[in-house]
Amino acid sequence: xxxxxxxxxxxxxxxxxxxxxxxxxxxxxxxxxxxxxxxxxxxxxxxxxxxxxxxxxxxxxxxxxxxxxxxxxxxxxxxxxxxxxxxxxxxxxxxxxxxxxxxxxxxxxxxxxxxxxxxxxxxxxxxxxxxxxxxxxxxxxxxxxxxxxxxxxxxxxxxxxxxxxxxxxxxxxxxxxxxxxxxxxxxxxxxxxxxxxxxxxxxxxxxxxx
Amino acid sequence: xxxxxxxxxxxxxxxxxxxxxxxxxxxxxxxxxxxxxxxxxxxxxxxxxxxxxxxxxxxxxxxxxxxxxxxxxxxxxxxxxxxxxxxxxxxxxxxxxxxxxxxxxxxxxxxxxxxxxxxxxxxxxxxxxxxxxxxxxxxxxxxxxxxxxxxxxxxxxxxxxxxxxxxxxxxxxxxxxxxxxxxxxxxxxxxxxxxxxxxxxxxxxxxxx
Ligand SMILES: [Zn+2]
Ligand SMILES: [Zn+2]
Numbered sequence: 001x002x003x004x005x006x007x008x009x010x011x012x013x014x015x016x017x018x019x020x021x022x023x024x025x026x027x028x029x030x031x032x033x034x035x036x037x038x039x040x041x042x043x044x045x046x047x048x049x050x051x052x053x054x055x056x057x058x059x060x061x062x063x064x065x066x067x068x069x070x071x072x073x074x075x076x077x078x079x080x081x082x083x084x085x086x087x088x089x090x091x092x093x094x095x096x097x098x099x100x101x102x103x104x105x106x107x108x109x110x111x112x113x114x115x116x117x118x119x120x121x122x123x124x125x126x127x128x129x130x131x132x133x134x135x136x137x138x139x140x141x142x143x144x145x146x147x148x149x150x151x152x153x154x155x156x157x158x159x160x161x162x163x164x165x166x167x168x169x170x171x172x173x174x175x176x177x178x179x180x181x182x183x184x185x186x187x188x189x190x191x192x193x194x195x196x197x198x199x200x201x202x203x204x205x206x207x208x209x210x
Numbered sequence: 211x212x213x214x215x216x217x218x219x220x221x222x223x224x225x226x227x228x229x230x231x232x233x234x235x236x237x238x239x240x241x242x243x244x245x246x247x248x249x250x251x252x253x254x255x256x257x258x259x260x261x262x263x264x265x266x267x268x269x270x271x272x273x274x275x276x277x278x279x280x281x282x283x284x285x286x287x288x289x290x291x292x293x294x295x296x297x298x299x300x301x302x303x304x305x306x307x308x309x310x311x312x313x314x315x316x317x318x319x320x321x322x323x324x325x326x327x328x329x330x331x332x333x334x335x336x337x338x339x340x341x342x343x344x345x346x347x348x349x350x351x352x353x354x355x356x357x358x359x360x361x362x363x364x365x366x367x368x369x370x371x372x373x374x375x376x377x378x379x380x381x382x383x384x385x386x387x388x389x390x391x392x393x394x395x396x397x398x399x400x401x402x403x404x405x406x407x408x409x410x411x412x413x414x415x416x417x418x419x
Binding site for chain 1: 218224226229230245359391397408
């Protein structure tokens, strides 16, 4: 068998280990595993420009999401609001370090790294400056896939609002609006980013030098 | 190249990071494309998954015994565990929210632990459930992971916003740390499981016949 020669045309399913010939797709199509039915890879429409736009918006939204108040409540004439930073600081002051660290990691640190890698990669591809350091960057993007929890935090805020609805005053902060938009951008990135295209590009461009 | 041939049988390995098919020369080698070090299967996948699941079970107990949240009204503390918090929602008539929290902080973690144990068992002994169903089950377990953090975030937000000193305030309880650790352990358990092991056993069985 001469599978050595055409190893680059093969694709393996990471869920069931089935090997298939990599099909040529047009933009917007997906290749499914013949054995277990999961998506092997998909070709995205205009991936670089779209990812660049969405991730830039996401990066800008990170600042108001972290610094602006998420919700505010008023009880008996007193008013108090909280930002994402306040949540973390309060947990540190109450000696719940693990909670403070997890909230910081899952809602600020990891999403930021993920959005920044998407932005930096698309920018470098757009301006055709590819280097081996991008490999490390792109690997980190894959590592953090199951650790972004902005969506869970957003639902958490909604649930808290339900719990606090009996109080005198309940105000939706601008931080929550910005968080919703950030959530939207972060979800869009996984839709617009063409993983296979980037890997193929990196492999193709970096091979002669190494 | 005929369909349904497994990469392992062809001495090929799929890079878990970039999905490039590599020819395996060593048990552990670097991917030719992304330079990530990998093996044909995640090394010690079953041992790691079992250890993390066991750790999660241990954490599940204190997470449900100790209070998640302490509610102070005029200096008087009122502690509530996960299940007590859900019960108070039902009493107030907030059924959808009670259901969401019950799902996120009780059913999902418990379901993940039981599901992983079933999958672990199925990699060792042949199961009548189709391999496709089992892979779907694994995906469900892996994708539901982060949602269990819901209650932790709720307490973090409430503690930060309801902070009026003596008059009324909310503080996190000891249970929240155990609960967070349990959620993180179940995510680690799901991450260390290799769904391809589920398909390996089928191949072994058909070869025997
Ligand atoms: Zn498959
Ligand atoms: Zn690779």
